[in-house]
Amino acid sequence: MxxxxxxxxxxxxxxxxxxxxxxxxxxxxxxxxxxxxxxxxxxxxxxxxxxxxxxxxxxxxxxxxxxxxxxxxxxxxxxxxxxxxxxxxxxxxxxxxxxxxxxxxxxxxxxxxxxxxxxxxxxxxxxxxxxxxxxxxxxxxxxFDFKGGRDDNKDVKAEVKRRKAEAKKLKALKTEANETEANEAKEAEEVKNNG
Amino acid sequence: MDNKLIKIYHGPQHPGITGNMSVELDLLGETIKRARTHVGYLHRGFEKLIERRTVIQAFTIVCRLCVPEPDPNEENFARAVEGLVGLEISDRAKYIRVMVQEMSRIAAQMLWMGGQSGSIGMGTVGQWSLYDRDLILDLFEELTGGRVYHMYTYPGGVRRDLPDGFLGRLSELLDYFDKKLPKYDSIFFDNATFKQRAMGVGVICKDEALQNGYVGQALRGCGIKRDVRRDNPYLVYDKLEFEIPTYDGCDVYSRAMVRRAEIKESIKILRQVIEQMPAEGLIMQKIPKHRKFKLPKDDIYVASESARGEFGYYMAGDGSEKIRRMQVKGPSLIHGYTLLENLLVDEELSNVALIMNSLGICPPEIER
Missing domain, CATH: 3.30.460.80 (NADH:ubiquinone oxidoreductase Nqo5 subunit)
Structure with a gap:
């Protein structure tokens, strides 16, 4: 060295x-x-x-x-x-x-x-x-060519968006249903009390 | 018929090699007059891919450079990054890495044994040795989650600690290998057919071995005692006792016997590792900004001893998160070209697979 x-x-x-x-x-x-x-x-x-x-x-x-x-x-x-x-x-x-x-x-x-x-x-x-x-x-x-994928192939981003929107809708419906149920129960109770 | 040569291609599909590679042979009768290696069947552009990746992204593909033994690649990659950023790892992590290297060495020698015996039609040996290799792969699966590719040795240490009772199970496996090795002697290493086929075949010129850059068994089979673990020690190899076996026949048989002795030495090293491994220590160093790890503008060359010889990595950083350049030099580049093309001249056609296998050529690491 x-x-x-x-x-x-x-x-x-x-x-x-x-x-x-x-x-x-x-x-x-x-x-x-x-x-x-x-x-x-x-x-x-x-x-x-x-x-x-x-x-x-x-x-x-x-x-x-x-x-x-x-x-x-x-x-x-x-x-x-x-x-x-x-x-x-x-x-x-x-x-x-x-x-x-x-x-x-x-x-x-x-x-x-x-x-x-x-x-x-x-x-x-x-x-x-x-x-x-x-x-x-x-x-x-x-x-090179990009493969098209299967016939039932879905755009992942669009699919995720669709599912999220669906889940949101379902949740809103559920909340609405719950609220109506609660209101009805309340009304029934009021009627019972008054009667 | 005098002076009329026939050209044939040996490969790319052939049991003599791990992977795909062909040798273009000019034959005079059964005798080879000229050999030329061709690769390109396995080019996956790893070096280009790595240039676009950060350390943590590149780490997942370096092990795929060589199927029979991915761990020296992980080790080199980790050590190159650690060398560039000046990272020290704990003793426990070093011992675990040595353990991984030696387990990988035994697994690779077992796979080689299958190929070497298969190249002369001894099928049984391969059945045995691949079964035994699987026993090591079982342990690898337990340790790392993967059988062939482990992605375990990471810059800064290793990815996770040993499972409970792992060293005990490793110790039992070593006892099993101790009992099994004499059986391999009788079926393969002392077998008269193998001796007759392998002795005096593929003789390497000892004088040019060092200067031409031959490594591993090609050197030790010529009686030249060289091993990176001893000559340029890394991890904790300088604290461990082991021999560097040599034989001086320079032929296929000597190289096979060197490998046989190396399995025994690896077992010896693993027993010391089990005994000496510190019970505590950081498995992985704390790295700031783990995912956006920056490499300084510098370069480095690191080497480690794989089951087939010295494996070198050149790595350069440019101050960014991406690896600027990583170039791989496995033992196969010189063995598959300079050495093989010379060794095959004047050999018989039936010895091509035998010689190729004895050099441990692995095409994926030639073309990266």
Whole structure:
């Protein structure tokens, strides 16, 4: 860790999690340095977050030590509009499929990775789905039909309103009936007393 | 016939895998010359869904990322949120979480045993092990209300306390497993058919195992002692005594034996949990504005050891109630692509399901 601290500004997130912000151009150099001079030899994950308000994607290359006791996040910010990133699959073959995933979900192009074909989606056209400006509702309205439901399907809100009104009416009727009954009983009692 | 390859698809429906995934194979006779994994049959867009949800809303779907073992997902999710907001949980809640993790580990190994034996036509083992898995699911149902998906481990602790006498019933089940494991040895692990089929098959290159990011039994079956519970301890794993079993055959048989030993270690851990669990402690920390819980603008990476290896989560918050980004990296992503595509080359067609199963590939966590 000391060697890394000498060369880079290391942020300490917790006892076992560190982060370094680097520029895209120094990505390959940094990874070669990590893998040849330090114990961070395993690429565990490439996580991407879309910060649309800053117009950037942040790629987090999570590296793990050979003892699997510490993790280091290399953070690379790239522009959201089609900036090309060099592939790291030469030093870490597992990056090939991770980059394929990110290419499909965000449209990021990884230079040198020639396996950027379909991953989980089939023949996807248009905006990649994990970008924050992707409009899910619009996509659903364009591509799917809403089911009409059963023939006896009722509008829930209207039905609740109708039932409430019915209950209110019933209650009013009941109160009226009770009042009439009480009045009648009273009148009968008065007649009895007078008579 | 020389140099004429036949292309076949292995899957997406196949007992060799939990879920749907296919492997495109180029065959020369019975021998595989090239393998390419295809996923996409189970893509449910969880990561996109989570971006629109608050913590309490997202919590209900993270367990659905992986059917055989949903609990490491809940654990990772809870720990990522706790890490972001700096929430400490009580010792009792930690012990309960360890208990859930280990019960889930045994259940997952039982399910694996059914798949692994089924891949070579040994149907009886699966009948036994799925019955035994159900006994754990009974306990899960009592504890959480759900058999497969539990939605129990929540940021700040766990959702409810243990029912009366639960630890006693768990202890009885562990005694039952202790008696049952030797029977599994005779029917499966020491079975001559299984040994002949599994030894020397699916041999992983030990030198590249660490650097290529292989995890779980793929590493421990190569004699490399790595386990997140020990190397990067979370919850109370640093207070518990357990071994990390390794075998150095690098083949399917070694991986199976590692899993066999791990069931025993999980039983050992559960017994310690029963003994050491504090009688009192907050089950759930008091969280202000529980339903509108805000995550700070920060990010975190957490990992835990699932029954199949290291399970990692990346989570980022942006100061609002919604989770800005959550990305999942299960053991299957690297095992299902980088490792499987290499391991299958020059193997026989009949060994595909056997090898796939030994790596514990679970497609839903590949495509999320």
């Amino acid at each position: 000391d060697m890394i601290k000498e060369r880079y500004e290391v942020g300490e997130k917790s006892k076992r999690l560190f982060e370094i912000d680097i520029a895209k151009d120094s990505l390959i150099d940094t990874i070669s340095f990590l893998m040849s001079h330090t114990d961070f030899i395993t690429l565990s994950m490439i996580a991407c977050a879309d910060w649309i308000e800053d117009e950037i994607f942040v790629l987090n290359y999570v590296f793990t030590t050979s003892n699997r006791d510490k993790n280091l996040m290399l953070k690379v910010s790239i522009s959201r509009d089609g900036e090309v990133v060099p592939t790291v699959s030469i030093s870490s073959p597992q990056a090939e499929v991770m980059e394929r995933d990110l290419h499909e979900m965000y449209g990021i192009v990884f230079d040198g990775n020639d396996t950027l074909y379909d991953f989980a989606l089939e023949g996807w056209e248009g905006m990649p789905p994990l970008r924050r400006d992707f409009d899910t509702l619009e996509y659903v309205n364009e591509n």
